Amino acid sequence: MSSLFPKVFVDFDGTITTHDVGNEFFRKFGNEAESLKAVAEWKSDGLSGRDLILREAGFVKTTQNEALEFAKSFTIDSFFSAFVDYCRQNEVELTILSDGLDFYISEILSANHLSEIPFYSNIARFDTDTIKIEFPYESTCPKCANCKGHQILTRTGIDDLIVYVGNGFSDRCAVDYADIIFAKDDLLKYCEANNITFFPFEDFSEVLSKFRKTFESKKFRKRHRAELKRREAYLSE
Numbered sequence: 001m002s003s004l005f006p007k008v009f010v011d012f013d014g015t016i017t018t019h020d021v022g023n024e025f026f027r028k029f030g031n032e033a034e035s036l037k038a039v040a041e042w043k044s045d046g047l048s049g050r051d052l053i054l055r056e057a058g059f060v061k062t063t064q065n066e067a068l069e070f071a072k073s074f075t076i077d078s079f080f081s082a083f084v085d086y087c088r089q090n091e092v093e094l095t096i097l098s099d100g101l102d103f104y105i106s107e108i109l110s111a112n113h114l115s116e117i118p119f120y121s122n123i124a125r126f127d128t129d130t131i132k133i134e135f136p137y138e139s140t141c142p143k144c145a146n147c148k149g150h151q152i153l154t155r156t157g158i159d160d161l162i163v164y165v166g167n168g169f170s171d172r173c174a175v176d177y178a179d180i181i182f183a184k185d186d187l188l189k190y191c192e193a194n195n196i197t198f199f200p201f202e203d204f205s206e207v208l209s210k211f212r213k214t215f216e217s218k219k220f221r222k223r224h225r226a227e228l229k230r231r232e233a234y235l236s237e
């Protein structure tokens with residue numbers, strides 16, 4: 001039996017929301033062709049996460065009101081709130097980590113009565129009809145603007161058991177340090193290609209069901225490779 005207690009980290013775009021809000025924002029209000037090109041470059045590690053966002057943001061023409069209206073049109077996974085409730089009832093800390101932008105995350109969380117969930121993301125400052133991006137969580141990671149691996153290391157200790165739920169390329173650094181991983185889409189392919197153990201999921205009903213079973217049977221186990229990576233990182237700080 002294990003007495004390990006989990007800390008849950010969840011990606012936002014395409015994991016909590018049913019679509020990638022950040023990508024769609026840049027395509028609609030920026031330059032779609034340039035965005036597609038930049039994302040492809042980033043996926044092949046030819047562009048850093050920070051430069052990707054700066055390049056896409058440079059084309060944006062919209063007001064804050066218009067951007068918030070756009071954010072309101074997105075829906076979230078219909079089982080996410082049930083997962084949040086379960087975590088809350090069992091005093092499991094749940095944190096959102098995003099390499100996207102703050103304005104649509106807070107707007108969508110608030111529209112779904114989930115504003116109490118803490119989130120860490122990049123920040124967009126609106127200036128009439130353009131935006132400026134701020135990066136409050138810079139790290140040495142060349143792939144990410146807000147590195148989720150760095151975030152996890154900052155927000156956990158050596159004894160925590162880390163659960164991660166995500167769907168994309170910006171989750172790559174997070175899964176290196178996670179013990180229990182729920183993955184879909186690009187993240188699922190990444191885990192498969194790198195022999196990282198994960199649970200596939202389509203929506204949060206599957207995450208909730210598997211998480212509840214593990215939580216109630218107290219069968220949490222650390223993933224050896226993640227534990228070694230974390231130890232290495234904690235010790236090098």
Ligand SMILES: [Mg+2]
Pocket residue numbers: 011012013014015166167168
């Ligand atoms: Mg995502």
